[in-house]
Amino acid sequence: MKSKYADLRLNEDINKIEEAADCIKHGGIVLFPTETVYGIGANALDEKAVNKIFKAKGRAPDNPLIVHIASIDMLNKLVQEIGEVEEKLINNFWPGPLTVIFNRKNNIPNNVTAGLETVGIRMPSNGIARKLIECADLPIAAPSANISGRPSGTKIEDIIEELDGKVDYILDSGMTDIGVESTVVRVIENKVHILRPGKITAEDIKKLGIDIVIEKQIMEECNPNEKVMSPGMKYRHYAPNTKCLLIYSDDENKLIDKINKEIASGKNILVLGRTKHLNKYKTENKLDLGESLEDISKNIFTLLRKVDSYNSDLVIIEGVKKEGLGLAIMNRLIRACEHNYTEIN
Ligand code: TXA
Ligand code: MG
Numbered sequence: 001m002k003s004k005y006a007d008l009r010l011n012e013d014i015n016k017i018e019e020a021a022d023c024i025k026h027g028g029i030v031l032f033p034t035e036t037v038y039g040i041g042a043n044a045l046d047e048k049a050v051n052k053i054f055k056a057k058g059r060a061p062d063n064p065l066i067v068h069i070a071s072i073d074m075l076n077k078l079v080q081e082i083g084e085v086e087e088k089l090i091n092n093f094w095p096g097p098l099t100v101i102f103n104r105k106n107n108i109p110n111n112v113t114a115g116l117e118t119v120g121i122r123m124p125s126n127g128i129a130r131k132l133i134e135c136a137d138l139p140i141a142a143p144s145a146n147i148s149g150r151p152s153g154t155k156i157e158d159i160i161e162e163l164d165g166k167v168d169y170i171l172d173s174g175m176t177d178i179g180v181e182s183t184v185v186r187v188i189e190n191k192v193h194i195l196r197p198g199k200i201t202a203e204d205i206k207k208l209g210i211d212i213v214i215e216k217q218i219m220e221e222c223n224p225n226e227k228v229m230s231p232g233m234k235y236r237h238y239a240p241n242t243k244c245l246l247i248y249s250d251d252e253n254k255l256i257d258k259i260n261k262e263i264a265s266g267k268n269i270l271v272l273g274r275t276k277h278l279n280k281y282k283t284e285n286k287l288d289l290g291e292s293l294e295d296i297s298k299n300i301f302t303l304l305r306k307v308d309s310y311n312s313d314l315v316i317i318e319g320v321k322k323e324g325l326g327l328a329i330m331n332r333l334i335r336a337c338e339h340n341y342t343e344i345n
Helices: 014-025 047-057 072-078 084-093 127-136 156-163 202-206 252-264 275-280 293-310 325-336
Strands: 004-007 030-032 039-043 066-068 098-103 118-122 169-172 183-188 191-196 212-214 244-249 269-274 286-290 314-318 341-344
Touching (some): 004 014, 072 118, 252 269, 293 325
Parallel strands (some): 004 169
Antiparallel strands (some): 030 039, 098 118, 183 191
16 A cells, blocks of 8 residues: 555544644645545645645546535635525534535635635534544545546545555545435525535425525536536546446336346346346346445445446446435436436336
8 A cells, every 4th residue: 555544444543533634734635534425635725735636636627626624613714604594504414415605715725616716615424524624623625535537435445546645645434324425505596506416405405495406417418618507517427438328217117127128139238226126137247236225325336336347238227216315326327327318207
């Protein structure tokens, strides 16, 4: 291992977290767990340190980073104002997997926000992430831990090859809890616009009596000439090298029949299906997505990283209903399939 490594899978060694925090204070970059996915973090107030993240990931400079904080005091130092709706969101969902876009103060370097007047901020609930921020006593800018374009890292084994030696320190705490990245929202005229769906769902926010707008770009292909609210939506993301097809139907039997028809066509097909459907597919080449939406959200990035090793002609992925956490899952899968999507009525 070329990066410094601490195994926190069985116990949270505070000395190691302090060591990693020290590394952040001195301008280094640290791979650390959050409740959603792993992140690559740097001092959000240090332009040079933040540049190291862009370099390690090969990330486009026009794609801004999320700043991670551990207190409202930190938030006040970074943003212009906290509106009423934003406050409601914070009170209900922080710490947790929700990123809120604010108008920023000028102490945040331009590379963090990719030159935008806004900054995305979240307070993670993961204990190691919180302690890292607290020990560093700094806001930490961190994108997901992966080379740009690849699925986000939900366990170290999946990303060690692409990131070892590119970060100064690795904090390993095993598999992350949620598996898909945070929900990203921006409040405009008292309405919450969902820019990226996640574990905090539209339904969760609606329950607070707040109006919701789900940005159409979440499920549609982006027109490169059209302005997007979240630059991350423009980029190719999560797609394996093997061609993938996403199929969904409300009618389980129709879904299974359609996939079996594809299998019968003679192509070498790998199926990613829900646990209860797997034995119905007439092929040996299949991977288990899990059963509940929580399982599936936890598993998808690891599975997407596995599919190329099967050398198949086509990967068929079972979709889920675009409701609740299902919207976040479908947003990631449709991009993994590069919008190659069929819905059967
Ligand atoms: O769960 C997560 O959010 C993980 C963990 C590490 O916290 N982080 C993460 O970061 O997924 P990243 O960089 O992979 O995705 C950040 C997304 C991108 O789509 C980016 O365009 C968007 O958030 N974003 C960041 N700042 C923004 C801003 N000021 N305005 C609009 N979108 C923004
Ligand atoms: Mg990412």
